[in-house]
Amino acid sequence: MKVIIAEKPSVGREIAKVFGATTKKDGYIEGKGYTFTWAFGHLLQLAAPQEYGYYGWNVQNLPMLPKKFKLAIRKIKTKNGLVEDPGVRKQLDIIKTLFDEATEIIVATDAGREGELIFRYIYYYLKCKKPFKRLWISSQTDAAIKDGFRNLKPGTDYDTLFNSAHCRSQSDWLVGMNATQALSLSSRSRGVLSLGRVQTPTLAMICARYLENKNFIPQTYYQVAMQLDKDGQLFKAISEKNFKTREEAQAVLDLVEAAGLIESVEAKPRKEPPPLLHDLSSLQQEANKRKGFTADQTLSLLQNLYESKLVTYPRTGSRYIGDDVFAEVPALIAKFNHHTEFGKQATLLGETKLNKRSVNAKKVTDHHAILPTGETPRNLSADQQAIYDMVSGRMLEAFHGDCIKEITKITVLSGSKFMASGTVIQTPGWRAVFNDKDEEKKDEENATLPKVTQGEILPIVDKALLEKQTKPKPLYNEASLLKALETAGKEIDDEELRQAMKDSGLGTPATRAAMIETLLKRNYIAREKKNLVPTSTGLSVYEVVKTHRIAQAELTGAWEKRLEEIRGGASVSEFQEEIKTYTRDITRELLLAGKEMVLS
């Protein structure tokens, strides 16, 4: 008997379906000589410090450097503290029984570093010795699955990938556990002061932005505005220059005459391509902007929709689909032909050539972009419906044509030079789907401009001196923080580190929402209206760690570079030694620095 193990039930069932296996059992499916089972993500994790004899929280234990890491069944929090997750225990028992009976195992966990780790941790924990092969596919269409099974890889091909995954896991444990205890103990804080490779740079970003915003000194500047009249249609023009002093602006204002000469008129069409399909992060950002949902709420609503088979896999980091999935898109779009809001646009799309901007198999990683499945939704809550509409509306947008705008710039002479600009949508294209108001217009922009010609002289009906102030960068909210986490590392000077981080950023799509919740739970940050601001505790921690590597995105870049080398066959023990050295250093530094910490 061959046993196929997937990362999650949905994938296990999908593969079983392709094989025509139909006998559903508790925790697996049988048929056609195969058994299909699954994990629920990571069933096993690196064991807690006490499993290595480090009891209690004690400076004497630090740094904790286990000789050999152990695995433990995933825990859940109950009122009696941490206990083994019974569902996980049960599934692990099922997997053990199946592995014991197996002649061969086929590994169908997600095609990536963590997918490899999920399987290997199970395999080694169960002390399994059966041979295994690897299924490596990036979409779960019938064709992709069949093709993948014709091209199974030897399991050992992925040994170095497992090494890199295991190193990632151990390193996060070593640095996180030790740094957390070191700072919590030395600061004599009442609560836990947690630190980690991802959470601490995130906290640092929030704190740095908050301080920059709070300490910003606004600069006053001046502009001169006028209103011109073209056959009764008024429009606004602003001085070409900004002025540092009121006097300079006043002088320009005084020179404005009763009429202005149209010096030039420039009208250019601009094509605006449709947005890409959603990945989790872009959807979380949009839901935060449109509905004020937190990243965590959006993920949980999307998970509900996924479990009801209404949308595809939610925790994806790709905004693209492959050609195989694209082949199914026309039929999917047609399902929305009678939708109350999008029906007209869906029908229209059915008659036109689809935009293939979101189609690129090379940019599909473990999972493709989020799409509706085409199943008809029933009894959705208002919030679920809102998320579902964002997913399906985005699909219609993504395959729509460009939006064509006309950007007009007019220069007016009256004493000095003035500019008027306006944007008119000529062909809405994808913008017809939601028919939203255009993104926030600059206040000097006119909604529409009258037709004027060069050389014309128009009466000036009003003029004024405007006093304005420069504005600081805004505080982070969930949407802008998620964006910043995705792009973290883009400004690293070191070319190699920047390169190593360019596809990842800080954290992963699956973990970012939970990480924001962790910072809130630790009382490091708080929600203030839609903004995320640091608390006094958060700022105190930031002050202590801000100059250390643990507070910088570069640390992730440096690790990613080394992990990629390990995947390519480089020495594991060398990296492990570096991490141990770093762990000793950061622990020692924090044991000292924490003593100086001011906690209110």
Next chain:
DNA sequence: GCAAGGTC
């Protein structure tokens, strides 16, 4: 009491 990673 602690990380980051995955998912019901």
